[in-house]
């Protein structure tokens with residue numbers, strides 16, 4: 001089931017009484033979520049992700065705009081009639097019910113023509129439990145499960161209704177690092193098997209990038225960019241998106257273009273096919289190559305060995321942050337010595353941004 005958001009806006013009165021303006025938690029969303037895909041809604045805390053999900057599931061009414069599931073306008077349809085499965089960060093299982101009873105619970109609420117036979121309910125609960133691999137835990141209470149198992153129960157409970165759409169709000173936040181990895185792979189597998197159109201909310205770029213068919217990057221209620229994770233990483237629309245994606249984060253320098261050359265600090269680093277202007281220069285950590293004749297010079301602060309790669313930590317007065325982090329192959333370790341390091345730059349890992357607006361500048365670099 002595809003989802004279409006049309007001029008979707010949600011305003012809240014500001015909680016801070018001294019501020020007159022409303023908070024615009026979701027600001028004029030216009031995009032389509034294709035049928036059967038997993039979309040990652042990504043942005044820092046407070047950017048409006050949960051509000052967007054709550055609008056989709058019907059727990060909140062939009063201030064303006066419309067929501068369509070397929071061709072149906074569901075904007076005025078109450079939450080329980082939307083056919084949406086919702087999984088929250090804190091699982092929200094019923095503590096006094098067993099796993100089996102928790103999964104059955106939503107089906108027992110079906111009324112009238114939707115009412116299911118006992119056999120059908122049991123069959124569906126069994127199927128959902130198998131899908132998330134908790135069949136052996138059916139008689140336990142939530143308190144007797146690990147966080148990862150509880151989250152699987154929550155997913156089974158959302159799936160048992162055979163929702164048209166699955167919404168997950170930071171479902172992995174309460175899990176430890178290893179379980180997060182495992183559970184996110186599970187979610188991906190379940191989504192592929194069921195082909196339910198899924199919206200997955202997270203503030204963790206790594207998580208969103210790894211499981212999403214497409215990501216929607218948000219800031220202050222405004223969509224910044226939509227696209228396949230690799231595309232957005234390789235073609236950030238603005239400095240915010242460039243900084244939000246990637247670990248270690250992109251390095252940002254003060255620079256300028258003059259006479260067809262890009263300068264960082266006073267160093268002439270590469271050819272730039274755009275008009276003279278001051279720019280912010282973003283360089284991905286993997287965009288540096290150790291080169292004793294390289295065009296950019298940094299003071300060496302240290303080296304972090306990570307096995308396959310090493311991170312060279314250095315300083316450059318044009319850099320916006322205290323350290324420049326560059327990732328190079330561990331084979332080059334021996335070549336790093338002395339007080340300075342020089343790098344040449346990979347042009348496709350270098351991005352220029354407008355100093356005032358942060359928008360990316362179309363500029364041929366080489």
Ligand code: ADP
Pocket residue numbers: 012013015023024025043044045046047048049050051052
């Ligand atoms: P996220 O899920 O990305 O962390 P939210 O959607 O929860 O962000 O919140 C977005 C913004 O809307 C925040 O500034 C938040 O304080 C505000 N907000 C959310 N819910 C309400 C509400 N019920 N009343 C007033 N402001 C709200």
Ligand code: MG
Pocket residue numbers: 049050051
């Ligand atoms: Mg939230």
